[in-house]
Amino acid sequence: MFEAIAFYLFAFLTIAMFYITVTTSQALYALTALAAGMIFISAFFFILGADFLGAVQIVVYSGAVMALYAFGMMFFDTTREVKEKAANKFIVTGLATISAILVVVIVAAPIVADNITAYYPMTEGAGNTQEVGIVLFTKYLVPFELAAVMLLVAMVSGIVLAGKKMDLSLTLMSDREILEMREEKNKKVLS
Amino acid sequence: MMEIGLNHYLVLSTILFSIGLIGVMRRKNLLMLFFATEILLNSVNIAFAAISHFYGDLTGQMFAFFVIAIAASEVAVGLGLLIVWHKRHNAIDLDLMSTMRG
Numbered sequence: 001m002f003e004a005i006a007f008y009l010f011a012f013l014t015i016a017m018f019y020i021t022v023t024t025s026q027a028l029y030a031l032t033a034l035a036a037g038m039i040f041i042s043a044f045f046f047i048l049g050a051d052f053l054g055a056v057q058i059v060v061y062s063g064a065v066m067a068l069y070a071f072g073m074m075f076f077d078t079t080r081e082v083k084e085k086a087a088n089k090f091i092v093t094g095l096a097t098i099s100a101i102l103v104v105v106i107v108a109a110p111i112v113a114d115n116i117t118a119y120y121p122m123t124e125g126a127g128n129t130q131e132v133g134i135v136l137f138t139k140y141l142v143p144f145e146l147a148a149v150m151l152l153v154a155m156v157s158g159i160v161l162a163g164k165k166m167d168l169s170l171t172l173m174s175d176r177e178i179l180e181m182r183e184e185k186n187k188k189v190l191s
Numbered sequence: 192m193m194e195i196g197l198n199h200y201l202v203l204s205t206i207l208f209s210i211g212l213i214g215v216m217r218r219k220n221l222l223m224l225f226f227a228t229e230i231l232l233n234s235v236n237i238a239f240a241a242i243s244h245f246y247g248d249l250t251g252q253m254f255a256f257f258v259i260a261i262a263a264s265e266v267a268v269g270l271g272l273l274i275v276w277h278k279r280h281n282a283i284d285l286d287l288m289s290t291m292r293g
Contacts, residue, residue, distance in 0.1 A: 014203075095216050106238070
């Protein structure tokens, strides 16, 4: 009973928030609606018993990703209204077709594959966080390490792309060039 | 009606995925396009968590974790590229990027 009420309430809220994100013409409205939608999605994870996933969703999406977008939006002109594509008949038709096919496939897939058995069944008497830790550090250890390396690569590339004068390397420059660069910088500060 | 099953979650995930798809197709601003891709990834996460719950299998949750990691790194690299593009062209419209049109 309460599960049904919670499900329908959060489903309505999530759909409304994401609809605002997709349709609004203000970038700031879209950002805040997206953050709210992310938090509402974590409610589904808590309903489904995936507590750790819900906490990670809140921390990573509403914390890290949204903060990153907020910092990124400082670079762009966000007060200007966002221009939309002119409505194209073919695009809309194709969109409707693809969505309909997706609905059919996603709803029909579990009916077709009815005899699914669990690879890694839930451990009895262990909390969700414990279970996740057991499976993540035994069966999925290599993908976990790969994900760590991928996050490191993403961090370095983000710093290099967004930072200033990242195309220069101090180790490859001679001392004279470094001095010249510093003098130029001082001139800019003084002028 | 009052019993929430797997199909409820799958239908919700489908609706959210369609919303994200509409966003990807009709947005011209690249920042808005990134928002729409976030919606797509999140809708898939709901489906993974629901299947993991109803079949008593933790694999779905594991994949949801990896999807979250991929989304975080995608945002970092994508925003970096977007900032570089904005510095050069002073605009982030998708139509300006069609320089390789034949």
